[in-house]
Amino acid sequence: MQNHAAMTNPPPLLAIETLEQSFGGVMALAGISFQTSANRIQAIIGPNGAGKTTLFNVLCGFYQPAAGSLRFNGQELRGLPPHRIAALGIARTFQNLQLFFNMTVLENVMVGCHLRAKTGLLAAALRLSSVRHEEQQLREWASEALELCGLSGQSERLAGALPYGLMKRVEMARALAAKPQLLLLDEPAAGLNDTETMALRDLIMRIRASGVTVLLVEHHMPLVMSVSDRLLVLDYGSVLAEGTPAEIQADPRVIAAYLGGAVQYAV
Amino acid sequence: MRLTGFFIFAASVVLLPVLFPDNYFVTVVGIAAGLHVILAVGLNLLMGYAGQISLGHAAFFGMGAYASAILTTRFSWPSLLAMLAGLWVAGTIAWLLARPILRLRGHYLAMATLGFGIIIHVILVQAAHWTGGPDGLGEIPPLNLLGWTVDGDQQWYGVIAAAMLLSIWLSLNIVDSRIGRALRAVRGSEFAAQMMGIDATRAKTQIFVVSALFAACAGSLFAHQQAFVSPDSFSLMISVELVTMVVLGGMASTFGAACGAIALTLLHEGLVVFEDYEMLIHGALLMAVMIFLPQGLFAGVSQGVRRGWALIASRQRHKG
Numbered sequence: 308m309q310n311h312a313a314m315t316n317p318p319p320l321l322a323i324e325t326l327e328q329s330f331g332g333v334m335a336l337a338g339i340s341f342q343t344s345a346n347r348i349q350a351i352i353g354p355n356g357a358g359k360t361t362l363f364n365v366l367c368g369f370y371q372p373a374a375g376s377l378r379f380n381g382q383e384l385r386g387l388p389p390h391r392i393a394a395l396g397i398a399r400t401f402q403n404l405q406l407f408f409n410m411t412v413l414e415n416v417m418v419g420c421h422l423r424a425k426t427g428l429l430a431a432a433l434r435l436s437s438v439r440h441e442e443q444q445l446r447e448w449a450s451e452a453l454e455l456c457g458l459s460g461q462s463e464r465l466a467g468a469l470p471y472g473l474m475k476r477v478e479m480a481r482a483l484a485a486k487p488q489l490l491l492l493d494e495p496a497a498g499l500n501d502t503e504t505m506a507l508r509d510l511i512m513r514i515r516a517s518g519v520t521v522l523l524v525e526h527h528m529p530l531v532m533s534v535s536d537r538l539l540v541l542d543y544g545s546v547l548a549e550g551t552p553a554e555i556q557a558d559p560r561v562i563a564a565y566l567g568g569a570v571q572y573a574v
Numbered sequence: 575m576r577l578t579g580f581f582i583f584a585a586s587v588v589l590l591p592v593l594f595p596d597n598y599f600v601t602v603v604g605i606a607a608g609l610h611v612i613l614a615v616g617l618n619l620l621m622g623y624a625g626q627i628s629l630g631h632a633a634f635f636g637m638g639a640y641a642s643a644i645l646t647t648r649f650s651w652p653s654l655l656a657m658l659a660g661l662w663v664a665g666t667i668a669w670l671l672a673r674p675i676l677r678l679r680g681h682y683l684a685m686a687t688l689g690f691g692i693i694i695h696v697i698l699v700q701a702a703h704w705t706g707g708p709d710g711l712g713e714i715p716p717l718n719l720l721g722w723t724v725d726g727d728q729q730w731y732g733v734i735a736a737a738m739l740l741s742i743w744l745s746l747n748i749v750d751s752r753i754g755r756a757l758r759a760v761r762g763s764e765f766a767a768q769m770m771g772i773d774a775t776r777a778k779t780q781i782f783v784v785s786a787l788f789a790a791c792a793g794s795l796f797a798h799q800q801a802f803v804s805p806d807s808f809s810l811m812i813s814v815e816l817v818t819m820v821v822l823g824g825m826a827s828t829f830g831a832a833c834g835a836i837a838l839t840l841l842h843e844g845l846v847v848f849e850d851y852e853m854l855i856h857g858a859l860l861m862a863v864m865i866f867l868p869q870g871l872f873a874g875v876s877q878g879v880r881r882g883w884a885l886i887a888s889r890q891r892h893k894g
């Protein structure tokens with residue numbers, strides 16, 4: 308019986324249940340539940356302070372939640388340190404840039420490939436021939452990710468010397484270089500102009516087309532509405548609504564709390 | 575070429591004694607400088623790349639030296655085996671210390687490593703039955719490498735130069751590899767590094783052990799070359815000197831650390847007459863570098879030259 312049910316209704320890629328996280332007196336996440344199935348673009352929207360970034364941080368193992376569960380491919384993430392969670396196939400970008408400013412663009416993205424390589428300390432120190440081959444391979448993988456993000460000419464520049472828009476793209480390339488199953492994007496369009504935002508839209512579509520599931524936290528409504536399959540609306544750490552872009556735009560509670568009565572967007 | 579700098583450096587190390595044979599300055603100072611380079615390059619992996627400070631590195635230097643001294647004099651071990659034992663002891667202690675110590679940050683890390691250095695120094699002084707106490711241990715037999723007994727300044731210069739070049743080569747390889755990038759990433763943003771799958775604690779532990787091994791190796795060579803060890807060579811002052819070398823070198827490159835070590839060794843040699851003020855000069859130097867050349871002597875000087883050049887060029891444009 309159970310087997311049959313599991314076959315007709317595959318487990319969701321990500322299932323979050325009654326997740327709670329507080330900072331002192333502030334309930335940043337007050338019991339959130341939602342699910343995402345594979346190969347979707349799932350947007351998470353909500354006013355500043357709603358708990359979107361906190362949700363990402365808990366998901367990545369940066370905070371240990373007070374209660375609730377997070378299942379990825381059926382495996383509980385709660386209690387795992389960030390590097391173990393990354394190893395399960397989750398990568399992310401950061402709202403406040405977390406680039407390795409002391410390294411070149413190429414090196415940043417090669418760090419993204421860390422889990423796809425094996426070289427250990429001793430082999431690295433002796434520079435065995437296997438290491439040289441692997442370095443070459445990493446460089447190729449990194450170049451692919453750089454090209455996908457339109458950064459081909461920038462690989463030898465120091466990450467700290469790039470303009471803001473390019474830094475954000477390096478973060479994206481670094482996350483993609485990990486070949487994740489689930490990609491978390493925290494406000495990728497913030498600070499970008501219209502052209503850059505359109506390029507970002509195309510990139511997100513291409514990422515999904517390559518089989519990656521995307522969780523997108525974003526305030527840019529035209530981008531969110533045009534790119535997402537489903538939206539989750541958070542407010543004060545709780546789920547206000549969940550649905551397709553059309554459903555969300557028609558939801559009076561969402562309009563009152565966040566979108567504002569007058570604003571409408573083309574889907 | 576990736577190793578161009580290395581080959582130029584290696585060539586000058588080989589050429590020096592050929593150009594100036596039997597020169598006291600080249601051999602004797604060269605030997606001291608070489609040992610300092612090994613120590614500084616190892617410490618730089620920890621400080622410059624992993625961003626972790628150690629104010630107790632002389633302790634690992636001392637462990638290597640005393641392991642060789644005690645095992646060869648009191649137990650008649652072959653020197654190479656004693657050296658390996660010293661590496662094992664220093665590596666194991668570094669590994670055991672790493673977890674509790676590297677969890678600390680900034681000042682706390684500095685204090686903890688400082689405390690560790692002081693404890694080891696006290697043990698070297700107090701455990702007189704084994705270490706000879708403040709008087710030290712003498713009559714350490716010469717280094718024997720698979721049948722070849724190293725003898726005289728010239729041969730010692732060769733051995734230490736080889737060990738030094740090996741340490742630089744290993745360091746360059748580590749830095750420019752998956753492991754080195756992981757370390758630099760941890761320094762750049764520990765959170766992001768972890769999200770790339772890097773186990774930050776493990777990376778720091780590994781490099782702490784590596785830098786301890788570099789120091790212990792230098793210690794063994796030092797013990798045999800001097801044929802005598804005493805706790806003075808492994809005091810807090812020496813740990814501070816090592817940190818000064820790395821800071822002088824700019825904490826960002828293997829060659830920077832090597833040059834910092836050489837510069838400080840030469841400075842010492844030049845300041846022998848001012849021995850009483852050594853600590854003072856050190857402190858002043860460290861402060862001056864931190865204030866005026868935060869990127870280190872070499873990056874700082876080359877930047878200064880470039881700025882000066884640009885200034886001259888622009889003046890000439892104005893004239894023309």
Ligand SMILES: Nc1ncnc2c1ncn2[C@@H]1O[C@H](COP(=O)(O)OP(=O)(O)O)[C@@H](O)[C@H]1O
Pocket residue numbers: 330333334335353354355356357358359360361362
């Ligand atoms: N590390 C922290 N310490 C204290 N409060 C925090 C911390 N992180 C987030 N918060 C609080 O949690 C709430 C949610 O923040 P956040 O998740 O950053 O919101 P969003 O990303 O939706 O704008 C806010 O009230 C914020 O002040």
Ligand SMILES: [Mg+2]
Pocket residue numbers: 359360361402
């Ligand atoms: Mg946020």
